[in-house]
Amino acid sequence: MTKYIFITGGVVSSLGKGLSAAAIGNLLKARGLTVTFLKLDPYINVDPGTMNPYQHGEVFVTDDGAETDLDLGHYERYTSITMSKENNYTTGKIYFNVISKERRGDYLGGTVQVVPHITNEIKHSIKAVAKGNKNQVDVVIVEIGGTVGDIESLPFLEAIRQFPFDVGRENVLYIHLTLVPYIKAADELKTKPTQHSVNKMREIGIQPDILLCRTDRALASDLKKKIALFCSVELSAVITARDVASIYEVPLVFHHEKLDETIVKKLGLKTPKPELRRWKRIVRVITKPKGRVRIALVGKYVDLKDSYKSLYESLIHGGIGNQLGVDVEWIDSEDLEGKRVDRILKDCDGVLVASGFGHRGIEGKVSAIRYAREKEVPFFGICLGMQCAVIEFARNVVGLQKASSAEFDPKTPHPVIDLLPEQRHLVDKGATMRLGAYLCHIQKKTRAYGIYRERAISERHRHRYEFNNIYRDQMEQKGMIFGGLSPDGKLVEMIEIPNHPWFVAVQFHPEFKSRPDEPHPLFQSFIKSAHQLFIQRTQDKTVVEKTSRKNRRKK
Numbered sequence: 001m002t003k004y005i006f007i008t009g010g011v012v013s014s015l016g017k018g019l020s021a022a023a024i025g026n027l028l029k030a031r032g033l034t035v036t037f038l039k040l041d042p043y044i045n046v047d048p049g050t051m052n053p054y055q056h057g058e059v060f061v062t063d064d065g066a067e068t069d070l071d072l073g074h075y076e077r078y079t080s081i082t083m084s085k086e087n088n089y090t091t092g093k094i095y096f097n098v099i100s101k102e103r104r105g106d107y108l109g110g111t112v113q114v115v116p117h118i119t120n121e122i123k124h125s126i127k128a129v130a131k132g133n134k135n136q137v138d139v140v141i142v143e144i145g146g147t148v149g150d151i152e153s154l155p156f157l158e159a160i161r162q163f164p165f166d167v168g169r170e171n172v173l174y175i176h177l178t179l180v181p182y183i184k185a186a187d188e189l190k191t192k193p194t195q196h197s198v199n200k201m202r203e204i205g206i207q208p209d210i211l212l213c214r215t216d217r218a219l220a221s222d223l224k225k226k227i228a229l230f231c232s233v234e235l236s237a238v239i240t241a242r243d244v245a246s247i248y249e250v251p252l253v254f255h256h257e258k259l260d261e262t263i264v265k266k267l268g269l270k271t272p273k274p275e276l277r278r279w280k281r282i283v284r285v286i287t288k289p290k291g292r293v294r295i296a297l298v299g300k301y302v303d304l305k306d307s308y309k310s311l312y313e314s315l316i317h318g319g320i321g322n323q324l325g326v327d328v329e330w331i332d333s334e335d336l337e338g339k340r341v342d343r344i345l346k347d348c349d350g351v352l353v354a355s356g357f358g359h360r361g362i363e364g365k366v367s368a369i370r371y372a373r374e375k376e377v378p379f380f381g382i383c384l385g386m387q388c389a390v391i392e393f394a395r396n397v398v399g400l401q402k403a404s405s406a407e408f409d410p411k412t413p414h415p416v417i418d419l420l421p422e423q424r425h426l427v428d429k430g431a432t433m434r435l436g437a438y439l440c441h442i443q444k445k446t447r448a449y450g451i452y453r454e455r456a457i458s459e460r461h462r463h464r465y466e467f468n469n470i471y472r473d474q475m476e477q478k479g480m481i482f483g484g485l486s487p488d489g490k491l492v493e494m495i496e497i498p499n500h501p502w503f504v505a506v507q508f509h510p511e512f513k514s515r516p517d518e519p520h521p522l523f524q525s526f527i528k529s530a531h532q533l534f535i536q537r538t539q540d541k542t543v544v545e546k547t548s549r550k551n552r553r554k555k
């Protein structure tokens with residue numbers, strides 16, 4: 001019998017429901033259980049693909065080509081379980097299904113209503129995900145987006161209130177994430193917001209079983225007792241969810257609070273203790289790295305770090321793979337325009353140019369790439385980053401000065417990046433890009449092959465534009481290497497340039513497949529090369545210092 005864990009949030013948003021869900025999944029998997037996730041998002045967009053990253057943060061792309069909430073990225077990173085379109089439902093998607101059924105006549109004769117039609121559709125999505133790929137999973141972790149008290153999330157909360165009547169109360173656990181703020185003036189942690197939040201849940205008809213109390217310090221046992229009493233939960237179910245320096249510590253903090261033990265006990269599951277050795281090793285490298293590198297992440301949505309969530313995490317993973325810490329310098333590509341790029345980027349050991357849409361900031365990206373190419377600084381381009389690398393090469397090496405992408409300069413005489421043929425006649429914007437996993441064939445004797453050590457790889461995509469093959473020969477003659485192509489050879493997937501410490505750019509998004517315990521080879525190799533530059537620079541500096549000291553002594 002599948003068990004269902006529902007995670008809700010109260011008091012304020014951004015308390016880390018997604019990370020908590022992922023961390024719980026991590027611990028249950030470490031106890032030998034099969035787990036899957038479902039993220040329920042209360043907005044009306046069918047998926048986040050049509051939203052601005054500033055509104056929503058990153059759009060996480062799954063193998064099967066779904067554009068999903070960034071929490072699915074956390075789920076994959078913490079458990080290595082592959083997510084699909086079934087693992088994320090929005091209000092829009094639920095209504096879309098119900099309205100399609102209504103038009104088909106499935107409810108003929110009836111009035112279609114929020115209860116029971118919408119709530120039934122929500123419950124159906126929860127039960128569907130429990131079926132798993134092959135076998136029914138042991139535990140489904142369902143995260144409800146938004147904060148209790150919002151109008152939008154009410155149908156989801158009503159559906160999960162009804163859920164125990166379908167599957168049995170003993171198979172359901174409600175976990176509520178709340179805030180216990182420290183009030184400086186009173187020098188005290190306050191429990192009232194948590195009490196109110198739990199009351200709000202009770203009004204809806206849900207009594208939480210476990211409370212995850214987000215706080216910046218440990219909760220003393222008196223305080224835990226007070227929360228337990230006022231909120232009607234057992235003392236052992238009041239968990240301190242303390243702030244941590246690295247997000248990868250969360251499973252260990254929860255385990256220390258015996259959260260996994262409480263969960264399995266309450267759900268009547270018999271499991272061995274969790275195997276956490278591998279995870280502890282990751283956290284050890286993060287907290288005590290052997291060295292550090294500084295990477296410039298050049299993008300246009302850098303004010304909201306969540307916009308590049310998977311990219312940032314993949315850089316951290318690349319660091320873990322080399323036992324290094326990674327300091328990310330967030331650089332708004334627009335800020336590079338008309339500036340001395342060499343001055344801005346001089347302390348960075350590597351430059352990563354990120355993905356994006358639209359023309360804003362493009363010229364800044366192009367100059368960052370030129371700097372990295374000419375100054376032999378490791379460079380990694382991703383999606384739009386690859387497209388900008390092609391533009392830079394076309395302009396400054398091939399001599400096509402007005403080269404650009406048809407996306408931001410439709411009249412360019414040299415559209416070195418152009419629309420994919422199948423994109424030309426599309427009208428709809430939602431879910432119409434080249435999305436999801438595609439095979440890529442790697443050419444032998446390339447850096448790409450040296451990194452992957454495989455001829456056929458699969459990576460996830462999200463783009464409308466691609467390298468324009470008309471320019472392939474010209475670019476090749478000037479030294480660009482097309483290291484990875486689609487199996488039919490028609491689409492350029494990876495480019496590189498020789499005689500450079502590390503210059504690789506890819507049309508796909510490797511960041512969606514990197515894990516802390518299995519860093520993506522491209523990120524691992526990029527960080528290694530950045531560290532080599534760091535060492536070289538430190539040695540050069542020491543030589544300069546020694547010589548100038550010697551010279552001074554001679555004088």
Ligand code: GLN
Nearest residue numbers: 355356383384463464465
């Ligand atoms: N805007 C570009 C395209 O649609 C790049 C997309 C991206 O970086 N994800 O092709």
